[in-house]
Amino acid sequence: MEPERPDENGDGQQSQxxxxxxxxxxxxxxxxxxxxxxxxxxxxxKTYKDPQQTQLWKSIFRVSHDRSDPRNRSLAILxxxxxxxxxxxxxxxxxxxxxxxxxxxxxxxLFIVLTFTGILLMFYYHPTKVQAFRDILxxxxxxxxxxxxxxxxxxxxxxxxxxxxxxxxxxxxxxxYKRPREFNWxxxxxxxxxxxxxxxxxxxxxxxxxxxxxxxxxTNMARATPGFGSEGPFGPQLGMxxxxxxxxxLLGGSIVDANALLRSYIWHCIGIPVVASLFMAVHxxxxxxxxxxxxxxxxxxxSEMKAAKK
Amino acid sequence: MAxxxxxxxxxxxxxxxxxxxxxxxxxxxxxxxxxxxWKISSAPDNVPIVGMIPLVIFFTWLGLKQSxxxxxxxxxxxxxxxxxxxxxxxxxxxxxxxxxxxHVWPYLVRVEFLAAIIVTVILFAWSILLNAPLEEPANPxxxxxxxxxxxxxxxxxxxxxxxxxxxAGVVMPGxxxxxxxxxxxxxxxxxxxxxxxxxxxxFAVSMFMWGFFMWIILIIIGTFIRGPGWIWFxxxxxxxxxxxxxxxxxDLHEIIALYGLPFLNTSPFKEIFGALVVGFIFxxxxxxxxxxxxxxxxxxxxxxxxxxxxNWASRSGEFEKKLLERTSILQYLTFxxxxxxxxxxxxxxxxxxxxxxxxYIWVTPWFNV
Numbered sequence: 160m161e162p163e164r165p166d167e168n169g170d171g172q173q174s175q176x177x178x179x180x181x182x183x184x185x186x187x188x189x190x191x192x193x194x195x196x197x198x199x200x201x202x203x204x205k206t207y208k209d210p211q212q213t214q215l216w217k218s219i220f221r222v223s224h225d226r227s228d229p230r231n232r233s234l235a236i237l238x239x240x241x242x243x244x245x246x247x248x249x250x251x252x253x254x255x256x257x258x259x260x261x262x263x264x265x266x267x268x269l270f271i272v273l274t275f276t277g278i279l280l281m282f283y284y285h286p287t288k289v290q291a292f293r294d295i296l297x298x299x300x301x302x303x304x305x306x307x308x309x310x311x312x313x314x315x316x317x318x319x320x321x322x323x324x325x326x327x328x329x330x331x332x333x334x335x336y337k338r339p340r341e342f343n344w345x346x347x348x349x350x351x352x353x354x355x356x357x358x359x360x361x362x363x364x365x366x367x368x369x370x371x372x373x374x375x376x377x378t379n380m381a382r383a384t385p386g387f388g389s390e391g392p393f394g395p396q397l398g399m400x401x402x403x404x405x406x407x408x409l410l411g412g413s414i415v416d417a418n419a420l421l422r423s424y425i426w427h428c429i430g431i432p433v434v435a436s437l438f439m440a441v442h443x444x445x446x447x448x449x450x451x452x453x454x455x456x457x458x459x460x461x462s463e464m465k466a467a468k469k
Numbered sequence: 470m471a472x473x474x475x476x477x478x479x480x481x482x483x484x485x486x487x488x489x490x491x492x493x494x495x496x497x498x499x500x501x502x503x504x505x506x507w508k509i510s511s512a513p514d515n516v517p518i519v520g521m522i523p524l525v526i527f528f529t530w531l532g533l534k535q536s537x538x539x540x541x542x543x544x545x546x547x548x549x550x551x552x553x554x555x556x557x558x559x560x561x562x563x564x565x566x567x568x569x570x571x572h573v574w575p576y577l578v579r580v581e582f583l584a585a586i587i588v589t590v591i592l593f594a595w596s597i598l599l600n601a602p603l604e605e606p607a608n609p610x611x612x613x614x615x616x617x618x619x620x621x622x623x624x625x626x627x628x629x630x631x632x633x634x635x636x637a638g639v640v641m642p643g644x645x646x647x648x649x650x651x652x653x654x655x656x657x658x659x660x661x662x663x664x665x666x667x668x669x670x671x672f673a674v675s676m677f678m679w680g681f682f683m684w685i686i687l688i689i690i691g692t693f694i695r696g697p698g699w700i701w702f703x704x705x706x707x708x709x710x711x712x713x714x715x716x717x718x719x720d721l722h723e724i725i726a727l728y729g730l731p732f733l734n735t736s737p738f739k740e741i742f743g744a745l746v747v748g749f750i751f752x753x754x755x756x757x758x759x760x761x762x763x764x765x766x767x768x769x770x771x772x773x774x775x776x777x778x779x780n781w782a783s784r785s786g787e788f789e790k791k792l793l794e795r796t797s798i799l800q801y802l803t804f805x806x807x808x809x810x811x812x813x814x815x816x817x818x819x820x821x822x823x824x825x826x827x828x829y830i831w832v833t834p835w836f837n838v
Contacts, residue, residue: 229572232572232573232574232575233572233574235574236572236573236574236578242573242574242578245573245577245578246573247572247573247574248570248571248572248573249570249571249573249576249577250569250570251567251568251569251570251571252559252561253577254571254576254577254580255561256580257531257535258535258665260528260531261580261581261584264581264584265584265588268584268585268588269588272588272589272592292606292607295603296603299600299603306600307593307596307597309601310595310596310597310599310600310601311592311593311596312601313601314517314592314595314596314599314601315592317514317517318517318588318592320517320621321517321520321521321524324681325524325525325528328525328528328529328532328677328681329528329532331652331673331674331677332532332533332536332665332674333661333663333664333665334660334661334662334663334664334666334670334673335662335663336652336653336656337653337656337658337659337661337662337663338653338659338662340653341653341654344650344652344653345650345653348646348649348650351649352646355621355622358619358621359619359622362619365603366606366607367602367603367604367605367606367607368604368605368606368607368608368611368613369514369602369603369604369613370607371607371608371609372612372613372616372617373616373617373618373619375616376616376617376618376626377618377619377622379634379638380625380629380634380637380638380639381638381639382634383633383634383635383638383639384635384638384639385635385639385640388635388639390634391634391635391639392635392835392836414609415607415609453662453663454662454663454664455559455561455663455664456662456663456664457557457558457559457664458539458542458543458546458558458559458664458666459659459660459661459662459669460543460546460547460553461543461547461660461669461788462547464659464660464791465659
């Protein structure tokens with residue numbers, strides 16, 4: 160091919176072109192090539208009008224979402240890591256709000272909100288006696304949206320406890336703990352306890368009077384643990400003192416102080432969330448393995464009750 | 470084919486409305502100190518509790534309403550075996566030809582998405598309107614009065630009034646958690662799996678509600694009633710920090726000893742006496758639960774005469790008898806153990822303490838009950 164970029168090449172080539180067709184010929188050829196390039200670019204741009212047909216899109220989304228035929232609807236769920244916990248299809252009445260109350264899902268969503276706001280809060284918080292309380296003041300008065308962040312974390316935590324209880328209540332009212340879901344109910348009870356402990360360990364972190372005395376009252380009960388508490392039945396006989404009993408282990412000391420702050424911080428931010436995540440994974444997985452959401456199932460009649468297996 | 474069961478329109482809700490307004494009105498008249506009531510209810514950490522009360526009431530209603538609808542459907546189908554074979558057995562609308570299952574995308578995902586948005590909006594609004602509490606810096610030398618556990622643990626703190634700390638703080642919560650876990654294993658009733666129902670699961674549902682509502686009532690007592698010094702102040706009474714209660718609570722054996730039985734105040738008679746009374750309470754609890762689990766549902770006709778009521782109270786329900794037959798001895802004993810020690814013992818002690826000022830029933834050098 161003859162030179163397409165006349166400026167880049169030196170005078171010698173330009174003079175060659177001059178020899179062949181003169182200056183007008185060079186211009187005409189350049190124009191023709193320019194037009195061809197433009198047409199090609201336009202044609203290419205038209206294909207970009209449908210982003211779902213691009214290589215970039217297809218590399219991210221494994222299936223096309225431009226049609227809503229049954230196959231694609233199923234694939235939308237099955238091929239997505241976040242949605243694949245769901246089955247592709249469910250009982251048509253199960254999407255009714257009145258059946259599930261949505262409380263389990265909302266509890267999980269609140270856990271996500273709490274993780275998100277909690278991570279942001281960790282950027283501004285030091286679990287030390289000197290700084291903890293000042294960090295809260297700093298959050299409330301200086302950090303942009305710091306007050307909103309702390310408020311959201313607090314209220315989401317309270318709300319999560321209420322939604323957990325209501326979820327449990329619904330499961331009882333619909334008999335959803337019955338065979339084959341007994342074990343998943345137990346996993347749920349563990350998650351309930353972990354939710355309460357998460358909230359409790361977070362209570363101390365602002366290092367204010369409210370948290371301090373609530374945790375003092377709460378951990379004082381541990382003193383009375385039979386066998387393991389310094390004031391519990393058989394505790395002193397087994398050598399328990401305020402400096403080696405179970406309360407000491409919880410607080411890292413005999414009073415609620417710097418070590419207690421650090422311990423609750425680590426339990427709150429790392430220990431319990433990790434354990435709770437594991438139990439959540441099992442909880443959600445078992446929902447699917449136990450046959451998905453329990454209902455609304457067709458009612459059974461008393462007259463159809465089979466005789467008990469002897 | 471019957472698609473839905475017609476229900477007559479009733480104006481009973483109006484009666485309920487007027488009735489509850491009257492109750493609220495009378496209660497409002499009894500409030501002495503509105504400022505105190507507002508102070509407690511508007512304390513930031515108490516707002517979730519104030520919000521929880523109507524939520525629990527609403528969802529209890531929502532659940533029981535659907536139970537009642539299913540019960541009516543069950544009744545209809547029991548009476549008409551031909552219909553039972555053809556009906557799709559739900560109270561939800563149904564047309565032949567409708568798909569039994571629908572796609573999660575979009576029909577479920579959109580509900581979840583909507584729920585997430587609504588919860589987020591509520592959280593934002595709540596967080597903008599109400600600040601999280603922050604008191605003075607922690608000060609071990611300045612005891613908060615009242616110093617309260619976080620609200621969800623107030624039930625345990627309230628139990629401290631009635632039991633030794635090792636029972637209230639360690640054994641009771643442990644029994645509560647284990648008791649919840651064994652719940653599915655002691656419920657031998659195969660009916661009511663996956664749909665709301667009351668008639669088919671009266672006893673199981675009411676046992677759970679007993680515990681659940683007891684827990685919530687304890688939280689309400691701990692929040693709204695327990696004031697400085699953990700003294701009982703009725704809602705609307707001023708929290709008097711100088712209030713001194715003349716505590717005339719006595720142990721049961723001391724009260725009985727006053728009636729010419731002074732030896733009860735000495736060992737080992739007081740221990741033996743206490744053990745006997747506790748044993749009696751356990752047996753009474755067991756008999757009560759046994760009686761309750763065999764009762765059929767109360768109907769309006771049972772209140773027509775004493776005789777009708779006696780009939781209800783003394784004759785076991787057929788269905789309930791069948792359920793008991795399905796229950797293994799291990800299931801029965803496990804249930805009784807948790808029901809008596811958690812659901813029964815606690816209200817008994819609460820009433821003995823608050824109404825009869827009895828401190829402990831069983832006093833020993835090692836523990837008190």
